[in-house]
Amino acid sequence: MILRSILLKLAGNRRFTEFLSRKGMSTGIARRFVAGETAQEAVQEIRRLNDQDISATFDHLGENVLDAAGADQATEACMDLIEIIEKEELRANVSLKLTQLGLDLGDELCLGNMRRILTRAEESGMFIRIDMEGAQYTQRTLKIVHALWRDCKNVGTVIQSYLYRSGQDVEDLMEMGVRVRLCKGAYKEPRRVAFPRKKDVDKSYQNLVTRLLEKGEYPAIATHDPTMIEHTVAEANRLGRDPSSWEFQMLYGIRVGEQLRLRKEGYGMRVYVPYGKQWCPYFMRRIAERPANALFVLKNILRS
Numbered sequence: 001m002i003l004r005s006i007l008l009k010l011a012g013n014r015r016f017t018e019f020l021s022r023k024g025m026s027t028g029i030a031r032r033f034v035a036g037e038t039a040q041e042a043v044q045e046i047r048r049l050n051d052q053d054i055s056a057t058f059d060h061l062g063e064n065v066l067d068a069a070g071a072d073q074a075t076e077a078c079m080d081l082i083e084i085i086e087k088e089e090l091r092a093n094v095s096l097k098l099t100q101l102g103l104d105l106g107d108e109l110c111l112g113n114m115r116r117i118l119t120r121a122e123e124s125g126m127f128i129r130i131d132m133e134g135a136q137y138t139q140r141t142l143k144i145v146h147a148l149w150r151d152c153k154n155v156g157t158v159i160q161s162y163l164y165r166s167g168q169d170v171e172d173l174m175e176m177g178v179r180v181r182l183c184k185g186a187y188k189e190p191r192r193v194a195f196p197r198k199k200d201v202d203k204s205y206q207n208l209v210t211r212l213l214e215k216g217e218y219p220a221i222a223t224h225d226p227t228m229i230e231h232t233v234a235e236a237n238r239l240g241r242d243p244s245s246w247e248f249q250m251l252y253g254i255r256v257g258e259q260l261r262l263r264k265e266g267y268g269m270r271v272y273v274p275y276g277k278q279w280c281p282y283f284m285r286r287i288a289e290r291p292a293n294a295l296f297v298l299k300n301i302l303r304s
């Protein structure tokens with residue numbers, strides 16, 4: 001827990017992230033979790049996954065843009081991705097973050113950009129997932145999802161089991177019919193809003209899996225945790241939930257063998273494939289999840 005806090009703090013330190021950004025791709029460290037810096041590199045990785053009968057969700061990395069021009073650029077990049085998925089005939093959709101689309105600059109700007117993306121995606125019958133960021137954004141993200149849902153049914157979002165509020169949020173989203181991806185949560189949150197103990201995060205995760213399998217519209221169970229996976233499979237069987245009506249999701253580069261095993265056993269599997277020049281904050285969250293990853297980075301930096 002202490003190491004996780006330090007690593008998540010480092011993720012917000014500009015000098016450290018600039019240093020890592022300079023070293024990361026050239027030494028290959030970043031490629032452990034990031035498909036590359038260009039869309040073309042990500043396409044290659046997604047094609048490889050599709051060849052193994054695994055679907056993907058593209059993530060053009062970037063968060064917290066500083067001005068409307070940056071938000072517009074990120075919006076255009078998402079629309080380009082939809083174009084690429086169509087042209088390359090990939091089995092993939094798009095995940096994005098609202099702070100990429102200008103959430104820090106105001107809800108209206110962000111909503112406008114989201115509407116542009118969803119309208120373009122709808123023309124291609126494509127689904128767009130809004131990732132969930134730190135707890136300071138949860139309420140506003142859900143408010144935007146509610147607003148979008150009135151006109152666009154090709155949008156879904158993410159719920160984090162570490163937040164105390166998530167039980168109610170899952171119920172609300174299920175009531176509306178919005179597709180939910182369930183994850184544990186990757187940010188450093190105060191105990192005022194989130195369970196501080198892993199044991200409680202896991203218990204909350206299992207309860208929410210059960211609720212989503214009981215009632216959720218095509219839930220996505222996003223985890224690499226063997227206990228959560230076992231619980232999901234057992235609950236899906238108990239509830240008679242058809243494997244084609246929900247899916248597992250995992251991150252690019254994590255438990256690759258397990259991704260293949262679950263797919264071979266007949267479960268839907270979608271891999272989250274991030275790419276882009278701004279890979280550092282995403283990469284640091286992955287490092288913070290597992291102390292062994294920090295050692296991996298340290299060894300590679302020292303070797304380079």
Ligand code: FDA
Nearest residue numbers: 131132183184185186222223224225249250251272286289
């Ligand atoms: P846990 O962290 O307990 O890990 C279980 C096991 O998985 C570990 O023992 C290890 O074997 C393996 N593992 C997990 N993380 C690893 C890593 N970084 N490196 C190597 N092995 C690792 N979060 C968020 O806040 N908002 C979001 O929108 C999303 N979106 C999202 C999409 C998808 C498809 C996934 C899979 C995850 C997210 N997350 C996320 C991240 C999520 O909240 C969480 O931080 C990670 O998935 C790790 O949690 P696990 O459930 O895997 O369990």
